[in-house]
């Protein structure tokens with residue numbers, strides 16, 4: 001399988017190189033040159049498979065001969081055995097023909113574990129083969145950091161440095177990062193905000209000379225293709241559990257960077273009958289404004305009760321724009337260069353084409369809280385604020401009640417106790433047993449000034465072979 005850039009100028013790469021690369025050299029994102037396509041008959045034959053067997057069938061064409069089939073199967077078995085539910089991604093019914101798929105049964109209680117548990121293992125496998133080492137450098141305002149640390153804690157060939165804004169992430173989120181110990185895990189609290197952290201990471205990727213040529217940086221944010229790939233699987237899983245592929249499904253996806261929902265779009269293109277995808281955003285609604293009015297325009301960042309969806313631009317949306325423009329990299333490049341300067345639109349027929357599959361809704365904090373309370377009252381089921389946005393949008397945008405509507409449950413409610421309290425629900429969400437002692441565990445992190453030279457010096461001093 002070859003991968004090409006959405007901006008058309010960077011060289012095509014194979015799976016291994018795409019895994020180790022962040023942005024393409026032309027500033028674009030990598031996508032498969034062509035997608036595998038499965039017949040209904042083939043998808044039907046996957047009924048009753050375990051999650052990891054299904055994951056193999058869906059992902060193997062992307063990995064191709066980079067990893068021998070037996071090794072890849074073993075890796076997937078290990079990856080999905082760390083989840084705390086036998087079904088890995090269980091479905092919970094909310095109402096007639098309406099469901100939540102719980103994607104928060106992994107070690108850090110958010111859906112990002114699906115991809116990052118696999119990514120850590122993929123990286124280590126490929127690096128072992130190549131006798132190489134990488135430094136993962138990432139900035140986090142919450143869920144990505146902890147999922148990446150959990151995913152890489154056992155990697156021999158990876159050191160991971162995660163920057164978070166000092167005293168500006170929730171205590172649960174901080175502890176999920178800082179209580180994981182391992183000599184390749186380094187948490188840095190920066191005396192600054194999330195944007196400062198992100199800027200330092202970006203600049204370091206742009207100029208890696210501080211590493212002295214002895215190692216290289218790798219990315220774990222959702223621009224990494226492997227993360228998208230791993231998220232395609234659970235769309236198949238949900239469909240097969242509810243009568244697919246012989247009936248089509250609708251999904252509602254709480255989204256910020258358009259990563260998770262882009263995986264659903266790919267599942268459809270690979271042959272899974274999906275008749276509707278609902279883009280569910282919070283007040284940071286650039287995607288909703290585009291889908292409802294064909295205008296892509298950056299607004300100020302708003303801080304909401306669903307912080308993992310607080311974004312100004314939506315990085316993976318570029319991958320959809322590439323398809324909407326007939327895979328013309330030059331057109332995407334021009335469009336996005338213009339988008340950095342001001343509002344942009346796409347040709348009406350392209351936008352209408354997107355609207356055939358996608359609907360969208362923006363849900364504010366009040367409606368988020370109302371939904372948490374409503375579902376708790378109706379079903380005694382507690383939603384986290386991100387999932388609540390998905391459920392609200394699903395109900396607002398539903399086209400056909402005979403089509404099963406599945407909202408992706410992206411986080412466990414115990415990760416966001418403040419939002420639950422604000423919604424007026426009196427029950428307190430409990431951390432699952434394997435994390436019940438989170439607040440007693442010892443934390444390890446280093447506080448550094450908001451200064452890139454200091455952060456880079458810390459990295460060069462502390463990576464394993466330094």
Ligand SMILES: *Cc1c(COP(=O)(O)O)cnc(C)c1O
Pocket residue numbers: 110111112143144222254255256257258259260261308309386410411
């Ligand atoms: C990361 C995250 C999202 C948004 O995912 P995208 O890939 O940006 O669409 C939604 N909910 C939770 C809980 C998350 O951690």
